[in-house]
Amino acid sequence: MAMNSTNALCAEKSLFLSNVKEIEQKCSSLQNEVQTEIQKIIDDKDDVVFSNSVEALEYIIADYMREVSLLTFLAYVSPDKQIRDAASECEVKTDQFMVETFSNEKLFARVKQMKESKSYDDLKGHQKRLVDDFYKSFVANGLNVSEKASREKILTLNKELAELSSIFSKNIQEVKDDVWVTKQDLDGLEESFIEALEKKKDKYKLTSDYPIYFPVMKYAKNEKIREKVSFIYGVRGGNENVQILENIILRRDEIAKLMGYENHADKVISLSDRMAKSYTEVRSFLNQLIDDLKGSFEKEFEQLQEFKCKETNCKSAKDTKIHQWDYLYYLERILESQGDLDIERIKEYFPLDQVTKGMFQIYEKLLGIQIKEAQTTDKWFDGIQFFEVFDTKTNKKIGSFYIDMFPREGKYSHAAVFGLVKSQENSDGSVVLPMVAMVCNFNPPTKDRPSLLTHDEVETYFHEFGHVMHGVVAKTQYGSQGGTSVARDFVEAPSQMLENWVWKKEPLQLLSKHYQTGKPLPNDMLQQMLKLKKVNQAIFYMRQLALASIDLDYHSMKTPVDTTKVWNDRFSSMTHIDPQEGTYRQASWGHMTGYDAGYYGYLWSKVYAEDMFSVFEKKGIMNSVIGLRYRREILEPGGSKDLNRQLKRFLRREPNNKAFLKNLGL
Numbered sequence: 001m002a003m004n005s006t007n008a009l010c011a012e013k014s015l016f017l018s019n020v021k022e023i024e025q026k027c028s029s030l031q032n033e034v035q036t037e038i039q040k041i042i043d044d045k046d047d048v049v050f051s052n053s054v055e056a057l058e059y060i061i062a063d064y065m066r067e068v069s070l071l072t073f074l075a076y077v078s079p080d081k082q083i084r085d086a087a088s089e090c091e092v093k094t095d096q097f098m099v100e101t102f103s104n105e106k107l108f109a110r111v112k113q114m115k116e117s118k119s120y121d122d123l124k125g126h127q128k129r130l131v132d133d134f135y136k137s138f139v140a141n142g143l144n145v146s147e148k149a150s151r152e153k154i155l156t157l158n159k160e161l162a163e164l165s166s167i168f169s170k171n172i173q174e175v176k177d178d179v180w181v182t183k184q185d186l187d188g189l190e191e192s193f194i195e196a197l198e199k200k201k202d203k204y205k206l207t208s209d210y211p212i213y214f215p216v217m218k219y220a221k222n223e224k225i226r227e228k229v230s231f232i233y234g235v236r237g238g239n240e241n242v243q244i245l246e247n248i249i250l251r252r253d254e255i256a257k258l259m260g261y262e263n264h265a266d267k268v269i270s271l272s273d274r275m276a277k278s279y280t281e282v283r284s285f286l287n288q289l290i291d292d293l294k295g296s297f298e299k300e301f302e303q304l305q306e307f308k309c310k311e312t313n314c315k316s317a318k319d320t321k322i323h324q325w326d327y328l329y330y331l332e333r334i335l336e337s338q339g340d341l342d343i344e345r346i347k348e349y350f351p352l353d354q355v356t357k358g359m360f361q362i363y364e365k366l367l368g369i370q371i372k373e374a375q376t377t378d379k380w381f382d383g384i385q386f387f388e389v390f391d392t393k394t395n396k397k398i399g400s401f402y403i404d405m406f407p408r409e410g411k412y413s414h415a416a417v418f419g420l421v422k423s424q425e426n427s428d429g430s431v432v433l434p435m436v437a438m439v440c441n442f443n444p445p446t447k448d449r450p451s452l453l454t455h456d457e458v459e460t461y462f463h464e465f466g467h468v469m470h471g472v473v474a475k476t477q478y479g480s481q482g483g484t485s486v487a488r489d490f491v492e493a494p495s496q497m498l499e500n501w502v503w504k505k506e507p508l509q510l511l512s513k514h515y516q517t518g519k520p521l522p523n524d525m526l527q528q529m530l531k532l533k534k535v536n537q538a539i540f541y542m543r544q545l546a547l548a549s550i551d552l553d554y555h556s557m558k559t560p561v562d563t564t565k566v567w568n569d570r571f572s573s574m575t576h577i578d579p580q581e582g583t584y585r586q587a588s589w590g591h592m593t594g595y596d597a598g599y600y601g602y603l604w605s606k607v608y609a610e611d612m613f614s615v616f617e618k619k620g621i622m623n624s625v626i627g628l629r630y631r632r633e634i635l636e637p638g639g640s641k642d643l644n645r646q647l648k649r650f651l652r653r654e655p656n657n658k659a660f661l662k663n664l665g666l
Helices: 020-043 054-072 081-101 105-115 118-122 125-140 148-173 191-196 210-219 223-234 238-258 264-271 279-312 327-337 343-347 352-367 455-472 493-503 505-511 523-533 537-554 563-575 601-619 624-635 643-651 658-663
Strands: 178-181 203-207 369-373 385-391 397-404 416-421 435-439
Touching (some): 020 081, 054 105, 054 125, 054 416, 105 118, 105 125, 125 264, 178 223, 210 223, 210 327, 279 327, 279 601, 352 369, 352 624, 397 455, 416 455, 493 523, 493 601, 601 658, 624 643
Antiparallel strands (some): 369 385
16 A cells, blocks of 8 residues: 555545545555554564664555545535545544554554664654654553553543544534524625625525624624624534533543543643643643733723723623623724724735735745646545645745635635645655645635635635645655644644734735735735734733633543533633623534644744744845745754754744743733
């Protein structure tokens, strides 16, 4: 099954299968092939060396994941529910198979023997990291636990977790709740938004999809409509997901205790690849930020109450309740009060095609690459685009990516980048080029207008494309170290750093072009936007801190955990926002299956993001010399090198949090 050339992926008649039976058969056959190859490692009678133990396992797993990822990805994007279901089943089987593989005691014995051998010290840095990472993967599955019964119990629990996590994600994806309203109910919303809605007779359909939910929450003057849409958004995933999440937390906690850890958060932060080294360190980081932001937050929240009080003619602003459906609406009113800036008018300067074109130009200049659209029959949906990426200096192809921009039923409902193929150098000298897919949910074009992005969406687009570039420019020997395979609490840093470009004049000249006049965003608009950037910032960060704290609460409390009560108590105490009765927002919090005890990473990585950006800010944000250094030192190595060392090489100094604290106004 090994793929030993750049053209290996073309051997299949299609990368993305469209037949349920083929998906099921390939999912099973791939596992059988892997088991055969792994048995060869176990049965090898030669002395254990790197090439016949860890490296051999790496190539087997990397080849397997490269092929199976093209199957499981369809669970998130296929327009055919039967295909999504089959791919989802394959994802469960894949996760369970990986649990079994990294619970194989005989295989672990080979890896452990390699780690403890004299030849370990002679390995290169990225090879040692590979040994250490595989060793940790086995230990994380309980292979260091002495009692056999406990090891078997951990294996069973991990398999159950794989299935529960898949069902949890699938339930979020298959949301179908909606609210039907009259045009009068939509007062405050743009005519173009209303025209794009599904309509039956004189009623318009509102859903919990991002392109509908956020405009309604921000601009709909009718409080009852906001409340109804907020409700269907707050019950995504259904009651079933509440129970599933609580079962997931129970199993995680049980595994942690069987392994001798106090809780899951302690276990996962200690054992996985993180910049933070302990649960205590993370909790202290969050608590310090909460304390630092509290004064600013209270002032901003009082202003929120005042705005609602004024609009609703209440008696006392201090006693005014801010409900879940009020939050975004009154934040938007505060923004509007700060100056003559029409948020909807700004959208007219950001047609999706122009943003894409300008974004490509910026990344090309910074990273020394060329992006070219290419034709391919390998698509999961007709409306997607495919691009190839070339190194400017050598003109060699270095990778490729897909973009899938608009919502559709059953599609992944957030914005994310999926690593389909990781960068790899094979033992025979051939290479496998990386390939990724970016999935977003922007407003589709109408008969009168192209797809227009809010500035927030431009920022999101730029952020996600940062992940694309992290994957595509990767240059690693081993697939498991390629692209975004870095410390979980650093993985967002490169993309967070690049968000800064959408706030600068020079990049905005490329990103913006009024869809009618062709003119770029006026400078006075940019200046007003920059003024508003700091408005409500403490409220935004306190919400992020609340979510990160809830994540740690779930994974450090004595079980069983009432996830709804924990969510409501923590969220209301930290943000002062009243939870909406009957909702359970944790049931649609997709981060709980992949970012468990890791949501803090968004804030933790922001420290590194702002620190890295300070170099560009000093030397020039379109400085291609710094951009190429960034590509070489941060993006290309992926997880193959020590991040602290790479950061110092890029920064030319020790990392610090000065830029981060300055950005927070602290």
